[in-house]
Amino acid sequence: MKKKTVFISAAVLVALVLAVVFLRPVRSNQAAGTPPAGEGVEYYTCPMHPSVIAYRPGPCPICGMTLVKKVSGGHPGGHEDVQGGEVVVSPAQRVQANIETAAVRRMPLSASVSASGVVAFAEPFQSVVTARGRGRIEHLFVDRTGAAVRKGEPLLSVYSPELISAEEEYLIALSGTEEGTRVQMIGASRKRLMERFGLTESQISRLERERDTQSPATYSSPMAGTVIRKPVVEGQYVEEGMTLFELADLSRVWVIASVNEQDIRSVRIGEPVEVTVEAYPGLLYRGRVGFIEPVLDADSRTVRVRTELANPDGRLKPNMYARIALKPASREALVVPTSAVLFTGRHPLVWVESEPGRFAPHVVSVGLSAGGFTEILSGVDEGDMVAATGGFLIDSESRLEAHAGGEHE
16 A cells, blocks of 8 residues: 555656646747747747747647647738738648648639529510501401411401591592692691501502591501510400500520629620520530620629520520529739639738748738639739648637737727
């Protein structure tokens, strides 16, 4: 029993001696968690326990993690929203954190844009036939939606007492005796028939030749196309301005796509567009950007972009889902790997290796991103070496250092 007691006492004594020896450099003359005063003094701390401060490398006495080398007094020097300063990384830590660097360089950059959209009627190729006056539909020559019509083809006939009165006035003017008055009345009546009631030159010529009112009056198609709406039936009474037919020429259609807010800067009027539709996955339609709406949709944060396409075979049908792809011409740009750009505050930053193992944060302005690269507008120079991977770990180390030094965001 006495031997066992002596053995335990000896073990406790050894443990106390080791603790005193090891903990002395951790605490040193500094308060716990306080980096040494002065600029450029090197010390070591634990990323998981910033309160541990030592003056030589070794394991953390709390968790056993390898202590990280730091330099007191380091700050980013005028870079906004960056916590902490330079971070020194040992070769072993560099391997463990998988930190790799890449040079800032110039290269051609083109940001392709894709967006979903829908096939729509091309507005310049639409027409509406409306009632020119009150009356009753006597007959529908075209009686179904979807019918194809030719320009000048009869659509329907309408019995209109107002039109009959206007035609009788014109016939009275034609038979007038006073030359001056007659000419004025004929001109006024003819204009009313054409502009108010929509009679054509041939219909007026027939009225002059037969000297009899043409009732009911026939409405003809103003264009070649397809009937996309027919809201009336035979025998229905109509009022002036009421829609009788809606027509569209589907040989040309629009594709209206919603481009994300961050991509709209890459879209320009006249740029080539490739369009695919779900109905025909093997077909590729080509057009150009014809219009960019001036107002952003506040709910979806998108801008509508319009492309006009030829549709001679009629395969593209309004309301089909479509997808557009734009490939703007490439331009020379200063770039870094996209993985090097960190968004940890109000402004993006990159970690620049000023000398082997020493990284400093640089606030940057970014432009386009494409193919794994991001354009840098300001903040770094060509040839600078940036942390392409492991930047988040470096940034975390910097923030831990700032926290250990009493800094706050």
